[in-house]
Amino acid sequence: MPCGPVATPGPSPGCPSAPPPALLAAQALVAQLAGGSWVLGPDAALGSSQLPAPAHTAGQSLSLRCSGARRSRRSCCCPTASSSASLWCPSMGAPRVPERTVLFQRERSGLTYRVPALLPVPPAPTLLAFAEQRLSPDDAHAHRLVQRRGTLAGGSVRWGAARVLGTAALEEHRSMNPCPVHDARTATVFLFFIAVRGRTPEAAQIAAGRNAARLCCVTSRDAGRSWGAARDLTEEAVGGAEQDWATFAVGPGHGIQLRSGRLLVPAYTYHVDRRECFGKICRTSPHAFTFYSDDHGRTWRHGGLVPNLRSGECQLAAVDRGQAGHILYCNARSPLGSRVQALSADEGTSFLPGELVPALAETARGCQGSVLGFPAPLFSRPRNGRWPVGAGSHSYSPHLCLGVQEPSEEGTGDTQGAQGPSGMEGCRDSPEEPGLGPGLSGIMAAWTSKVPGPPATLSQSPTWLLYSHPVGRRARLHMGIYLSRSPLDPHSWTEPWVIYEGPSGYSDLASVGPTVKGALTFACLFESGARVSYEEISFCMFSLGEVLQNLPPGPKPPGLGDKPLERCRPS
Structure with missing residues (x-):
């Protein structure tokens, strides 16, 4: 309202x-x-x-x-x-609910659209919205991938018509799990997906221990107007590991590019932990990992699995640690009652042991969620151009600066990770700095006043995270947006701002840059409906200011080493 x-x-x-x-x-x-x-x-x-x-x-x-x-x-x-x-x-009082646009809607014929993915492509930006087209809501009835292409102008998006991506397919396979990633240097969009043989469901592959999925991608060099032929990358990127994988999938949702130029595609596999004699499966477990490329998509490899906790559908974000460089953050679905996060110090080649995120509860059967990194509205850097040492440092006293980021060394950018809009490498003393929304410092002060205890420092981390997921514990209900100011701390997440009330499911977040008013703006593409979550796929946009204004009272995001605080409940 x-x-x-x-x-x-x-x-x-x-x-x-x-x-x-x-x-x-x-x-x-x-x-x-x-x-x-x-x-x-x-x-x-x-x-x-x-x-x-x-x-x-x-x-x-x-x-x-x-x-x-x-x-x-x-x-x-x-x-x-x-x-x-x-x-x-x-x-x-009642939080504001963003206006939404329905991009894909279930048809009378039974055609259903599920599993959204969203990718902004500069410079406009152009927005590419993807989904699975299914003959019915069932996973085994997935058919092919569809796309809508939107242009952002004047704070709104003008969407083109939906079209089927005819090249994103293998013969006698069904296309699933769209996962796009943009290479900023070559201006190429890679749309990854899995092609699954026939109608073989994932559960059957897990039970038999025989993988029926292929890793595929199509590419576009004109921001999604046209797409090349599908490439089957299974032999190259999976190789001999396939014998120990009961099945695997990518994403779903966006991938990211790191400042080094590495392209990362989130993925998971059901690893065969032990087989009985005659090839009968004894035990499998899901583990998140990445596919990556260091040569702008010419070749691809797979990284190591998250080693301990069961982790499935996942997304990635690059978290800036100031002078300590950056670390890769993975947030994954899990059957353990809450989300699992895992960190990588080598850009996704391997992961440290995962840990549970108690503030991010899963629904009864779990659900995919989306995570997005963006530059925090930090105090501006000192004259020597260096970040404060360690998260939580607040030795600064000057103004707030939105969009501060380390400049890309070779023009590459983390288009969906920790990097903000281009042209925002620093800021002046003026509160009217381009990209710094008017009144953001006031919103920050008002937001931090909603939590108990002393005022929270704004420099918890150079990178903040957004996360989208249904808030219901028993069913997929009510799409929520969560915020973390200390991404490496699993207790730092706020309570959710519900942006849609009703059945909700899979989602994907994107940063679409500053609007005409200068506010940093995000977009969310998510499954929604009146009775069930697969009736439609909706799109909405909101600013960082709106996120801060609409988050309910919750725990003060602690600095590293702080203990989590109890939630402050209104009287």
Whole structure:
């Protein structure tokens, strides 16, 4: 819902005094960054150009936050004078739900669209949305891959018609699990997928210990307008390991490119841990890993498996550690009740032992989720151009800077990992710096005020993570967006902002760069429906400011070594 001034009857015990005019001006900018209109009462709407004057008149004031005031589930009232008005904001009541566009919808013939993947391709950016087209919702009835191509302009996306990717197929195989990745140096999009023989379901492959999947990809050099012939990379990239893999798959969802130029495709396999005599399977277990290329997609190899915990469908992000370089972060589906995260210090060639992420609960049968790294709104770097040593360092005192990043050495970029929009290698002292959304520092201050304890430092890590996943524990319900400011700490995740209420399933996140208003903007492509999650695939966009405004009160993201705090629940 949009923000708006709401009349209040009078002061209430325990409410704070009227805020100073400077704070009111900052609060107005906060609402402007969110991009919503203000609502006066139930009917009249005010656009962002008609924001109330920040200076309050005698006997009347505006208040955005309710510091110390009692909250209810639906509203928060902080009267500040005998005749006053308070600014109702989504984070104080019902969170805002982004507008969504349905890109793929189940047809009367039974054709169903599942397993979305989303990739921004610069410079516009162009957005490529992919999905499986199935003859029915069943995995065994997957058929082929489809695409819609969108152009971002003026803060909205104009989508072209859906089309079948005829070359993304092998004869007598069904195409599944779209997983696109963009090579910034060669301007090439690689669309990876698995081609599974006939109608052989994954469960049958696991039970028999005989893999029926092939690793394939098609490429485009014109931002998805056309695609080349399919390449079967199984022998090259999997090789002899296939004899120990009951089955495998990529993604689903986007891959990433590291600053070194390495291309990474997330994947998982059901590894045959032990066989009985006569080839009968005794035990298998799922493990996440990567396929990677160091020569811009000419050749591909597979990396080592996440060694300990069971981990399946996964996605990757590059996490900047300042002077210590970067580390690869993997977030994976698991049957263990919560997500599994694993780290790699060698760009996905191998992984350290995984660990459970208790803040990210799985649904009863598990579900795919998406993870996205982006440059944190950190304090700007010192004059010598170096990051502070270690996450959580807050030796800086200057302004906030969104989009600070190490420049790419050879023009390559992590288009879906820790790297932000191009042209944002630093920032000046002005709060109007391109790419720095107006009022972001106010939003940050307001967001950190929602959590208990002392103010949280903003420099937890040069990279923050977003994560999307259904929030339901028993069923795939309600698509949630989570935030971590300390990605290496599994306890650092916030409670979710629900961007869609109802059946929800697989999803994919993307960073689409700053909008015309300068706010860093993200997109989410996700399964949704009124009765079941596979009725349609929806698309929505939201800014970092909106994420911060709409996150519910939750644990203060701790620095490295801190213990997780209990959730602060409204009274």
